[in-house]
Amino acid sequence: MTVYRYPRPAPSEITPRHLFLSRRKMIASAAMGVVAAGVSPYSALAAEAGQIDGRGWPAPDKPTSLNDITHYNNFYEFGTDKSDPEALSGDFVSRPWRVQVDGLVDHPKVWDIDELIRQFGQQDRLYRMRCVEAWSMVIPWNGFELGALLRAVSPKSEARYVAFTSVVRPEQMPGQRGGAFSLTWPYTEGLRLDEAMHPLTILATGVYGQTMPAQNGAPVRLVVPWKYGFKGIKSITRITLTDRQPPASWNVMAPNEYGFYANVNPAVDHPRWSQASEQIIGQGSLFYTARKPTQLFNGYAEQVSGLYKGMDLNKDF
Amino acid sequence: MSGRSVSSRQKNGFTPVKRQVLLYLFFLAPFVFDLTAGVMGNLGPDPAHYCLHDFGRYAIRFLLLSLAITPLKRFAGVDLMLWRRPLGLLAFTYAALHIFFYVVVIRHVDTHVLWRDVTTRPFLIFGLLTFLILLPLALTSTRKTIKALGRWWRPLHRLVYGAAILASIHYMIAFKTWHVQPFVYAALVCIFLSFRLIRKGRTPRRA
Structure with a gap:
């Protein structure tokens, strides 16, 4: 291998x-x-x-503890507060779980989650997660390359994008009962096919060697380490290959604040805050936070900048 | 006024100013709780933002309470006028803590970032303007300054209406999505301020 x-x-x-x-x-x-x-x-x-x-x-860069990784989450399906996903995800049932892969592919298929893990295996990927809110963690994920899954269904030549859909279960996800005040459900995300095929892009099914906790996106979530965290759609139910750019939840809600690409870029500020630096969760103190400068593509520029050759990153943020 | 204070002094031995100070100190409890919990590591993975947000919420809550005093007296006959000053000062204190956490604890007094914040980001501009209004109001709330300002004290302190409106907007647009609580607070601000538009027939309004 x-x-x-x-x-x-x-x-x-x-x-x-x-x-x-x-x-x-x-x-x-x-x-x-x-x-x-x-x-x-x-x-x-x-x-x-x-x-x-x-x-x-x-x-200078301590690891993020499992406790912090599992108690500081943005998962609006459970609530908008960082502590809500841990506190309010107790009713969420993530097994049995099926993931449907379809669209512009030769061999569409529905996988059971454990079958998916057996077929594609488990690698350890230690990635920095940079949230669009200007904080970061260092997370040891377990998962497999999305590219392996996509190759297994053989994308047709017209396929240009990959669309992801999360789950709608208001009875298990209190944040989905909120009405018009939050996002619309299901949460959706999308990648260009070349981004999806990149070996850095994984579907994560665990963290710290444990089965993925509900609050982190059980049972399977996307991790694209050079993009802001919100691209990492959680609790995926469907992956569809398409020929047009799919809707992405945050981008649809506020296109001026959250781009479709959402590549980590210290030079392009969020309209309401600077992206030049990030707070390191789990370090620093109550009276002085730990910060570090944010890196272009979250430090993975060497691996991924080729994907965006000729693009204006200020315009296509 | 003086008759009331004499009688209350006879009742419990505390002068009005002492009672105001006690109320002020009592409502510093949330600050003490947060600080203690933060130092003990009980505020979660990001205690600084927890305090930032909590102190901001307390600032707007005390601002709302201070705005409720006058309508309560005029329309409900409940006289809590004595508590208005400490409530206003608490709003200022929590706003100052809120700003301290943002500027020092979170932004490390990075003047480049802060300058961009207050020149390009509306929600932070609204927040800063709120504080710039509360600051002179807090400074002119001693007996000495009230006397020195004379008839100008009242119009100056009406600026608090502007502070309440600015703070509501700051709170409403601070999140990634719309949150319910800021709208509840904004509605209360509207209600409390609209009471001020109602004139009582028997009190002739002076310019």
Whole structure:
């Protein structure tokens, strides 16, 4: 299997010390090779993290803890407050789950979620997540390349875009009972086909080696690390290949604030706030937040800037 | 006035000013709670924004309460005039904390970003203007300044109506989507301000 190389946040950003220690204990005590094999990618990362730990002062980019990743979410289907998705997603049922892949493809198919995971496997992808609200986290996702799934259904030559649709379940998602004051449901997103086929683009089904929590987009969500977080549609039910640009929820609601491309770009401000820097969640203190300068394409410029050759990023933001 | 204060002093031993100070200190409780919870790590992954938003909400709440005092007296006969000054000062205090968290804690006094904020972003301009109104009102709320301003004190402090309107707009347009609470507060501002348009026949209005 070829290993895709991409810029990863520093080893110091990866595994919190307590996890590192608990995993090492687990490996030590586990006579079962199966467990050790399942954990191995993490133990490799943890070994590196252990070396950095010895410096004795907080590294400039600490890893985001699982607790922060699961308690600070934008998932308006559950509510607009960052704490709502964790607090109000208890009724959400994410298994059984089916994902329909159709449109301009030769072999449309409906996958059961576990079948999908079995067929395409699980890779670890450590990505920085940059929210359009100017904060970021470092998240160890588990998932597979969207490109692998798309190749399996054989896109027709007319296919230019990929449309994604999320779920509508007002009885399980209190934010969908809000009426006219929020987004319209279902949440939809879209990518150009070449963006969707890019090896950095994944469908994530887990985080920190755990099944995807409801508040993070269970059971399967999109992760496009060079774009603002809202492009990462959660709880996907349908993926459709089309020949025209599909509607994307935030873009439809406020096209002047959220572009279809939504590439991370420190030079293009949101009309209501600067995008030049970002707050690092889980670092800093109550009296002084931790910030870092935002990078073009969220630090993945080398891998993806070719996709946008000749485009005016100020116009097509 | 003086008769009332004498009788209340006889009743519980507190002068009106002491009572005002006590009310003010009592309603600093949300500030103390947030700060304590934040330091203990109980405000979630982003305590700074939690405080920013919470203090902003308290500022507008106290502004609303201070605007409710006069209509309550005129139309409901409930005289809470004594509490108007501390409520106004609480609105100012929470607005100042709100701005401190934005400018210092979150923006690190980055003058380049802040300048762009107040020159290009309407919701922040509305917020800043609100504070620029509340500031002189807070400074002129001591007995000495009230006396010194004389008949100008009243028209000056009517600027609070403008502050309430600006704060409502700031709150309404601050989010990515429309939120219900800012509209409820804006409606209350409209109601409280429209009471001021109703004239009572027996009180001749002076220019």
